[in-house]
Amino acid sequence: MSSSSARLVISVAVTCVVAAGGLAATYCVTAPRIAAQERDAEQRALKRVLPDAARFEGLDEKSVARLAAAVTAGEIEAVWKAVDASGADAGWCVKTSARGYGGPVRMVIGLDRNGKVAGLTILAMNETPGLGTRVESEPWFMRQFLDLPPGYGERDVKQMDAISGATRSSKAVKNCVTAAGQAYAALSGGKAVSQ
Numbered sequence: 001m002s003s004s005s006a007r008l009v010i011s012v013a014v015t016c017v018v019a020a021g022g023l024a025a026t027y028c029v030t031a032p033r034i035a036a037q038e039r040d041a042e043q044r045a046l047k048r049v050l051p052d053a054a055r056f057e058g059l060d061e062k063s064v065a066r067l068a069a070a071v072t073a074g075e076i077e078a079v080w081k082a083v084d085a086s087g088a089d090a091g092w093c094v095k096t097s098a099r100g101y102g103g104p105v106r107m108v109i110g111l112d113r114n115g116k117v118a119g120l121t122i123l124a125m126n127e128t129p130g131l132g133t134r135v136e137s138e139p140w141f142m143r144q145f146l147d148l149p150p151g152y153g154e155r156d157v158k159q160m161d162a163i164s165g166a167t168r169s170s171k172a173v174k175n176c177v178t179a180a181g182q183a184y185a186a187l188s189g190g191k192a193v194s195q
Helices: 003-049 061-069 139-147 154-158 167-187
Strands: 055-058 075-083 089-099 104-111 117-124
Touching (some): 154 167
16 A cells, blocks of 8 residues: 555544544533433423323333233333322323334324323424325314224224325324324223224
8 A cells, every 4th residue: 555545544534533523522412402302392292282280100111011012003102190280190191103104203192081082292203294294284183083082992093084195194193093092991901992
């Protein structure tokens, strides 16, 4: 190898090491801030879907894994028991995700004490702007899930309308809502409902 080739290799290697070090340092500085922002967004979402709750008590990983095993639609990521100001049970919040067109659609769904959808919100999605994002921008679509009966099942959710041109995005939201209902059924002592 000639000396000019060796210098080129060394300069590229040094540049890579410096760049990697810079990226690592940036990650160390920004990671805690990003995590804090995600926790804040999650807390706001919990309060949005169950506004009467005073606090939310997260279930441990083992309990969440047990619930996830009872679910056939979507994925369960976290579950919180909602408690009102008097300490009484106010319902449950379920963080769930399902595959849409552009990747996972992550949602928080609030269920009252009877398993009725009290509220739902999308935390994150990468759906096609103007098509898949209509699941969030067209209020009627999300609002229709508030009409599901207490203890609803998969059959009930399948009857909900989808958005034309956003079929996979609509199905992802439906799967998230179904997963929350199945998690509630498991929490309340029954099997996951798949009627």
